Amino acid sequence: DAKTTQPTSMDCAEGRAANLPCNHSTISGNEYVYWYRQIHSQGPQYIIHGLKNNETNEMASLIITEDRKSSTLILPHATLRDTAVYYCIVRPNFGNEKLTFGTGTRLTIIP
Amino acid sequence: DAGVIQSPRHEVTEMGQEVTLRCKPISGHNSLFWYRQTMMRGLELLIYFNNNVPIDDSGMPEDRFSAKMPNASFSTLKIQPSEPRDSAVYFCASRRPQETQYFGPGTRLLVL
Numbered sequence: 636d637a638k639t640t641q642p643t644s645m646d647c648a649e650g651r652a653a654n655l656p657c658n659h660s661t662i663s664g665n666e667y668v669y670w671y672r673q674i675h676s677q678g679p680q681y682i683i684h685g686l687k688n689n690e691t692n693e694m695a696s697l698i699i700t701e702d703r704k705s706s707t708l709i710l711p712h713a714t715l716r717d718t719a720v721y722y723c724i725v726r727p728n729f730g731n732e733k734l735t736f737g738t739g740t741r742l743t744i745i746p
Numbered sequence: 747d748a749g750v751i752q753s754p755r756h757e758v759t760e761m762g763q764e765v766t767l768r769c770k771p772i773s774g775h776n777s778l779f780w781y782r783q784t785m786m787r788g789l790e791l792l793i794y795f796n797n798n799v800p801i802d803d804s805g806m807p808e809d810r811f812s813a814k815m816p817n818a819s820f821s822t823l824k825i826q827p828s829e830p831r832d833s834a835v836y837f838c839a840s841r842r843p844q845e846t847q848y849f850g851p852g853t854r855l856l857v858l
Contacts, residue, residue: 669846673789676852677851677852678750678837678839678849678850678851678852679789679837679839679849680849681846681847681848684846722789733791733794733802734779734791734847735791736788736789736790737788738788
């Protein structure tokens with residue numbers, strides 16, 4: 636699986652949009668970008684995934700650059716409950732079952 | 747849906763004792779995963795099963811660790827004998843084919 640690079644930590648004011656970047660310059664054509672988050676003392680939670688088009692669901696939006704070498708997860712109106720570690724993972728959507736978690740970005744929402 | 751169920755939620759044991767962690771996947775999910783999370787190593791995949799069959803156990807640290815899935819609704823992760831360095835949070839996850847993984851709440855293990 637391609638390696639990802641994320642900032643170690645970020646802060647965001649409550650009510651503002653949180654934009655979390657991820658670099659995946661070695662991503663291959665069949666690899667998807669997945670985002671998970673882990674709130675303190677809980678198991679990881681799936682947020683969103685995409686291949687090359689931008690995606691949006693009830694939790695977040697995912698913006699993938701045209702060359703697919705980087706992406707941004709957007710939480711449109713961050714709340715205190717969004718404080719968590721956010722993991723960006725790239726993997727094929729089938730065949731390889733593994734999710735390889737890196738160190739992620741620790742997002743802190745400031746009141 | 748009850749989600750992935752893990753038991754016990756917390757376990758404290760002494761070095762040398764046998765530890766058994768249990769997982770009930772979400773009904774209808776045919777893949778099951780065991781992960782371990784520590785401060786030093788982060789979240790690591792230990793083993794996963796497809797249709798109750800172990801597919802990849804390359805993440806299992808050593809022979810003291812074993813995992814079984816006797817049926818589609820139950821799996822165990824056993825550590826025998828346990829050591830202090832096994833202290834961690836152990837997560838179980840399950841999924842349907844081509845879908846995302848859903849994680850359980852984890853078991854916090856402390857080996858004294």
